[in-house]
Amino acid sequence: MTNHAPAEITAFVTASGSRPSDSLSDDTLRDMYWMMLLSRRLDERAWILHRQGRIAFHISGMGHEACQVGAGFAINRGVDYVHPYYRDLALVLTVGFTPEGFMLSLLGKAGEPSSGARQMPSHFSAKWLNILSHSSPVATQVPQAAGLAFAIQYKISHGLQDPNDDTQPRLALTCLGEGSTSQGEWHEGMNWAGVHKLPFICLVQNNIYAISVPMERQMAVSDVADRAAAYGVEGLVVDGNDVLACYDVMAYARDKAYAGDGSTLIEAKTYRPVPHSSDDDDRSYRTRDEVEQWKKKDPISRFQKVLLERGVLTQNAINDLEAKAKSVVDSAQRAAEDAPYPDVEPNLDPRSVYAPGDLA
């Protein structure tokens, strides 16, 4: 097994030498920390529930919180399109998805917001937040997200949408892992984004492994971002465990998309400190030493250190947030446990398959 140790990555700065994250208020920084923490604690609870035999399946976003929260805070949350993938718990929480909704998905209970408990857990969707529904086959969301971005460009060019109207989506953000960039669907989506200079951001959360297969057996380049050149799209590499660096690069890509200056491929170098899913055992394909090295780069403890140094958070405030997270996770779990299962009949009714005519 090759050791895939974390590498130092230079922080992104704009042409003027500034970092967009420098202008974030202390309140916003605390909110970002809270979202990362909440996502982590929910995720940990899901693992516990699985190990207790109380849920059938969990697929984790652990370790990815920095790039997801950095991305979520950079866009117009709940308005800009987000076409996520199954690790995007922190991103969808940032956009407005609820902890209770996540718990309902783990338990397959009535009222599950994404799919009415038809899909597996962590297959997110929330139309009221402009979070698109995604499937399990990877990269399918990428060309669709290019289609969303195409629609934005179309509406603006046909006067169906004011380009400055911030109540309307002005970009499409889609996420996937580096393994999924081997799919033709990724290529075809990126190609449209490049040809039409779409308001499109592709965030590749590179955690090195496609389940068990490491980077070097997935692709012959060391940076996914290098592939952007083939589409005439700008490709950027960012330290995916540094939330402010991720915010910086996302804010840059957002401004570019809003200005009609085209797409960006962002490769966030990160790591998944846990197995691929609750059905995986990662000891068969990577060393414990490697996992331990990455745990030292944990995005939440790193951000906590920054905020303590800046005086944005105190140890007391951190303790309070921990207590709050526990309480939120507890009550979300309780609500989901108390919820009934969905009725069987409407879910197996062929009439539930077609949208009624009046939606047109």
Place this chain on the structure above:
Amino acid sequence: MRNMTLIDAIREAMDEEMARDERVFITGEDVGQRGGVFRATMGLFDKYGPTRIIDSPLAELSIVAIGIGAAMADLRPICEIQFADFIHPAMNQIMNEAAKMYYRSNGTWNVPMTIRAPYGGGIGGALYHSQSLEAYFTHCPGLKVVIPSTPHDAKGLLKSAVRDPNPVLYFEPKKGYRAIKGDVPDGEYTVPIGPINITHTGTDVTVYAYGMMAHYCLQAAETVKQQDGISTEVVDVRTLLPVDREGILNSFKKTGKALIVYEDNFTMGYGAEIAAVLADDGFEYMDGPIRRLAGPDVPGVPFSHPVQEEFMPSPQKIADAIRDLAAY
């Protein structure tokens, strides 16, 4: 009323829908200045420009996926697949994505998209320009599958497809693009997606077909009427999914004998479902075997002319099958 070809009716439907609703756009390979390889979009590029008639990269999956995304963003895409035979790379997006979107999002997201694809043999197109693929897609809940056989229905069904809140796969019998002519009303009309249409009434045998085969069946019905005095009812299925079980059954109640004609491979073709509907719901009306006349179970329509001709069901073969059944 005007007499026009199938392809002119298809083009007129798109033109009218684009004029009616600015959210409607067309994308596909060579649909722009070239006007499509079959000229289905001829003149539309000059009329609506490159931002509404969009030449796609040569990648069918992306044509469909861009359509799905745009449809969920409330546009009304018409996606052209140049030949149905090239639709396979887009299967994942059609069957796993577009078809499942409404169900998998618990009725929150829907995909109001039309996919047009010329299909069928008899044009010297061999294995990869002749395929009939309807059976793959009619096995897929969430899709609607439509195959018109007349200019009237082609226009009316395509307009319905564009306005439908669900993904509609609209297969066009390309052998009939210019060979099929018919009357099209002046002014606005649509044909609903769903019900079958009886195009020839009769009492002895019911023949079920769609697309080019619906024409051949009409010719065969006339032949056996004149030569043998057999009264044939022809059902133009025209909407294959959702299945109009009641409409299919009603004609069988009159005749008790059914012949199903399709140019796809015989085994597991769409005719199998019609046969199953009749066998199940129509058992007490049955007055003979439920017969299917279809293409042989070889991987495609061969190129060489005499072999192609033998592959296809013809009016002559259909007439013979009707005679057999009537005599039963």
